[in-house]
Amino acid sequence: MFGKKKQVSTIDKDQLELIENAQKRIRQKKRLYIHFVIFLIGAVFLIIANTVLGIGKDFTIVGINWFVYAILAWLFLFVYHFISVFITNKFMGKAWEKQQLEKLVNQQQQRIDKLKESFLKEERKIAQSQAFNETLTESKTEEKKSTNELTIIVAAGEDNAIGKDNNLIWHLSNDLKRFKKLTSGHHIIMGRKTFESFPKPLPNRIHIVITRQLDYKVPSGVIVVNNLEDAIDAAKTDTQPFIIGGGEIYKLSMHLADKLEITRVHSTFEGADTHFPEIDSSKWKEVNRTTHDADEKHNYAYSFITYKRR
Numbered sequence: 001m002f003g004k005k006k007q008v009s010t011i012d013k014d015q016l017e018l019i020e021n022a023q024k025r026i027r028q029k030k031r032l033y034i035h036f037v038i039f040l041i042g043a044v045f046l047i048i049a050n051t052v053l054g055i056g057k058d059f060t061i062v063g064i065n066w067f068v069y070a071i072l073a074w075l076f077l078f079v080y081h082f083i084s085v086f087i088t089n090k091f092m093g094k095a096w097e098k099q100q101l102e103k104l105v106n107q108q109q110q111r112i113d114k115l116k117e118s119f120l121k122e123e124r125k126i127a128q129s130q131a132f133n134e135t136l137t138e139s140k141t142e143e144k145k146s147t148n149e150l151t152i153i154v155a156a157g158e159d160n161a162i163g164k165d166n167n168l169i170w171h172l173s174n175d176l177k178r179f180k181k182l183t184s185g186h187h188i189i190m191g192r193k194t195f196e197s198f199p200k201p202l203p204n205r206i207h208i209v210i211t212r213q214l215d216y217k218v219p220s221g222v223i224v225v226n227n228l229e230d231a232i233d234a235a236k237t238d239t240q241p242f243i244i245g246g247g248e249i250y251k252l253s254m255h256l257a258d259k260l261e262i263t264r265v266h267s268t269f270e271g272a273d274t275h276f277p278e279i280d281s282s283k284w285k286e287v288n289r290t291t292h293d294a295d296e297k298h299n300y301a302y303s304f305i306t307y308k309r310r
């Protein structure tokens with residue numbers, strides 16, 4: 001309130017630069033003008049020194065007095081000074097630098113714009129292909145879901161034992177009844193060894209046998225394929241095809257199945273030579289379980305457990 005108010009500069013950076021540049025030009029021109037005056041005085045002095053005062057009167061080069069050469073050399077220096085002030089400075093001065101800089105910045109900006117444009121195009125393409133892939137995956141999943149529910153059916157001990165010497169290890173009549181009830185009217189997919197463990201094909205079911213043999217002979221009505229994918233394809237009209245074993249085929253199909261129908265036999269079987277894979281609880285959710293004690297028809301207690309893929 002009582003102190004002297006500080007003056008705030010109203011000149012911006014560009015204006016200041018222009019002023020500084022103009023001041024510099026004035027100084028350059030002044031110096032050139034002074035050079036010109038000195039040159040004129042000097043030239044007159046050299047002429048007088050030679051012709052009037054007789055300094056170096058006898059010194060000539062190709063018949064011409066030395067002062068002519070001295071004046072010419074000075075004139076050359078003056079012309080050089082003149083060129084640097086009016087020509088070089090015009091082309092290479094601040095304004096020229098600024099112009100070049102602007103040109104460069106414009107070129108860089110154009111390149112950045114082009115890069116941005118091609119980047120956006122790429123991004124659009126990636127987004128389109130991602131959307132396409134998602135739609136494809138969704139439609140594939142829906143197609144699989146709507147056509148069938150691939151189900152693995154097995155009876156396994158607590159230690160996952162399922163067989164020995166190409167045969168079952170136990171006889172559980174309720175398990176056989178359940179197997180018949182669930183699989184009747186459906187396709188049953190099996191390995192060649194499991195197929196050979198049956199005395200004859202099971203009634204009321206379409207058998208699909210997987211073998212690497214190209215000339216494997218089977219009774220009429222039995223389908224033979226050389227890999228699991230062809231087996232699933234052969235059962236594609238079925239709403240619930242079953243994988244019925246054995247160990248090799250269970251292992252191959254675990255990651256493709258939608259459902260597991262397990263008969264868990266509550267005992268361990270040390271002599272078994274074939275096993276069912278571990279059921280990963282992070283992938284499978286138990287949805288149903290009924291437990292039965294051992295009785296006169298069943299040597300072991302057992303549970304019927306249904307899992308669905310999470």
Ligand SMILES: NC(=O)c1ccc[n+]([C@@H]2O[C@H](COP(=O)([O-])OP(=O)(O)OC[C@H]3O[C@@H](n4cnc5c(N)ncnc54)[C@H](OP(=O)(O)O)[C@@H]3O)[C@@H](O)[C@H]2O)c1
Pocket residue numbers: 153154155156161162163164165166167168190191192193194195197210211212213226227228244245246247248249250252274
């Ligand atoms: N407890 C149960 O619920 C249950 C159910 C079923 C079976 N089992 C038992 O399991 C045992 C049989 O199982 P296993 O593992 O030994 O045999 P398997 O799985 O029944 O059959 C194996 C055969 O399948 C064919 N095969 C396997 N992988 C193949 C592939 N990638 N491509 C083409 N063909 C392929 C081969 O036939 P080729 O050699 O002809 O090429 C192979 O020898 C028996 O003890 C049976 O009683 C138990």
